[in-house]
Amino acid sequence: MLQKKVLPNLNEGFSRITFCQNDDDVKTAVNTYSFLGLFDSLPPGIIGQKSGDAKVQQGIMKFFKKVDTDGNCSQNSAPKHENNENNPRPMGIEKGSEVGKDEQNDFQWNDAPTLAFPSISTSDFQFNMDKASDVIVEAVADFFSKVDKVKLILVDLSSKSKMLSLVKVKASEKNVDTTRFSTYAGDITRLYTGGGLHCNVIANASNWRLKPGGGGVNAAIFSAGGEALEIATKEQADTISPGSSIIVPVPRTSPLNQREGVTYVIHVLGPNMNPQRPNCLKDDYVKGCKVLYEAYSSLFNNFASIALSQNYQKEYSGDSKSEPTKSVCKSFEAVVECQRSSSEQKSKREVSYGSDCNKKSKYNGDSGGLPGMLEKEEQKSERSDHSAKSSWGSWAHALHQIAMHPEKHNLDVVEISDDFVVLNDLYPKAKKHILVTSRLPGLDCLADIRREHLPMLQKMHAAGLKWAEQFSSHDPSLVFRLGYHSVPSMRQLHLHVISQDFDSTHLRKKKHWNSFNTPFFRDSIDVQEEIKMNGLATIKDEKLLSSELRCHHCKSAHPNLPRLKSHIATCKAPFPSHLQNGQLIFALSGSSDAVSAI
């Protein structure tokens, strides 16, 4: 029954997970937590997990049985740390050693726009270095095949860096021009003061929340950039998807700008192979290499767009040394697309759809086309892929029929507008459960949504919110969540508005519960934010539907649905913090008046 049980993970909303291997561990943990006061907290992280048996079925279900006490792991054992050798912390100014061609002897390249970038994903995200070095060299070679008069420098803190060695060897084997691509051992935040390098653009191996901290390059760059860089980053985006990058202009007030002359930081998020970090690909290196290639492609293309704009500026200000702007790009159109309009530029910058290169890459076989075109082509292919994959069962068209012809379903429908139809779920999984269904033909699921659908998403959300508030005004005990199933069973995009009591005889299967209480359920406000940012919504894996049953309040695990249902009927714990950012709709104070006034 519990064969597919999965371990709890920090990205499910837990701030701290303590693994207990025996009864003593349990007692210690209970004592530790019971001494906490209302405002006390323990350091976040995963505590006591055995490093070697992460895949072994342990987790919280051990609480239900006596376990063998092999006693190797204490409650206070330290969480798994980053590989410090591969992820050195900033250590101040180091004497840099450049391993590429001697820059000083090649004067014409001194003024070329230069991007310094760290190895993405090979440190904290534990991506295999050999594979990563292949991807770097491939991405650099592809980039150089279409963009000229720019330089790239791969930076690592240590002169003994394995990544630098691997990349240097492979770049040489592939005859990559070392005038334009070199490696540098030193601190990326002190390229000028520590190594005399003029790099006005540097890349950061970011985390998905674009937050400082976490150690390694990310901590170092945010630390060097100061508060000004943090604020500038927040102005650009709140989050970033794996395989993409965003450009952040570094304010003049930032020490990174003043001291090092860095005017742009490009935050990049690569694929993650570390199970203790979000979006772990679990050693899927086919996908991993593809995402890593996309990350570098996105980074280099964003850098090219900056280089191009700088050349424009030089040309217009008469500062250009008669170097035609177009010479930056062999495939000029590939980058000039980024310059069309500020709004378009921003959207292009925020998300990468892989290589803009016209030639095929082994990591991105269908990556032909230009950036502007690429998105459209990608949309087409994704949509057609989805359609090809989707074999909707005969039962799955009911919503579509109602959305197209709501007048024929008066008994089911409670509200009709030009954009959506609101109806009661035929098999409600809670006391109140309605669906706000889009009326746009051809829009079947979350994967079909693009930027142009944002206004409609907002209207659907507003309608769902209105109904939730109305229900709450009649029964203030009801709390609602609005969201979409990552992969719906019924075609025609529909927003679930569901009360969080889950008190329904129709809620009978694990799949039912998990479809509303795992990340498979995508909150409407998060989806809207993602579409705004990236033009695409994240689709979570259907495997989540078979994951362990956990209370949506206290996160306790339960062996079967009846036991879970009896637990949630009495659980008094508050909702977890990851749902406290507007995902939950509570009754308004004085809501009766407020709603009746709508």
Added chain:
DNA sequence: GTTCTAGAAC
């Protein structure tokens, strides 16, 4: 999406 039901779990 649900219903039915064999077989696993208890």
Added chain:
DNA sequence: GTTCTAGAAC
């Protein structure tokens, strides 16, 4: 023996 899950069929 009863409860519960999960896969097939619709």
